[in-house]
Amino acid sequence: MLEPFIIFAIIAGLILCLLLVGAPVKPIRLLGQGLIKIVIGAVFLFFLNALGNQFGIHVPINLVTASVSGFLGIPGVAALAAIDYWVV
Numbered sequence: 001m002l003e004p005f006i007i008f009a010i011i012a013g014l015i016l017c018l019l020l021v022g023a024p025v026k027p028i029r030l031l032g033q034g035l036i037k038i039v040i041g042a043v044f045l046f047f048l049n050a051l052g053n054q055f056g057i058h059v060p061i062n063l064v065t066a067s068v069s070g071f072l073g074i075p076g077v078a079a080l081a082a083i084d085y086w087v088v
Contacts, residue, residue, distance in 0.1 A: 038063070041070025044077045052081065059084050 045061045052058060059065055059080045069076045 037070035041066040
């Protein structure tokens, strides 16, 4: 079992390394923002499917459609609904 002093020394050493070298914060932030947009897009598609059942619109919720609706927002959801209604 590790002593509390050893655990504290390891954590302090890691913090010191991060301060000296610097953490790649920007790529992690961009990845997090992208994942949040994809989740928001999936929520948009869920509401579209819930309300679109009355009009025969059903857009499957997958990574591609959630990405389109998440990054493009409401116009992306409208485009996916139009593609589903008129093309597919």
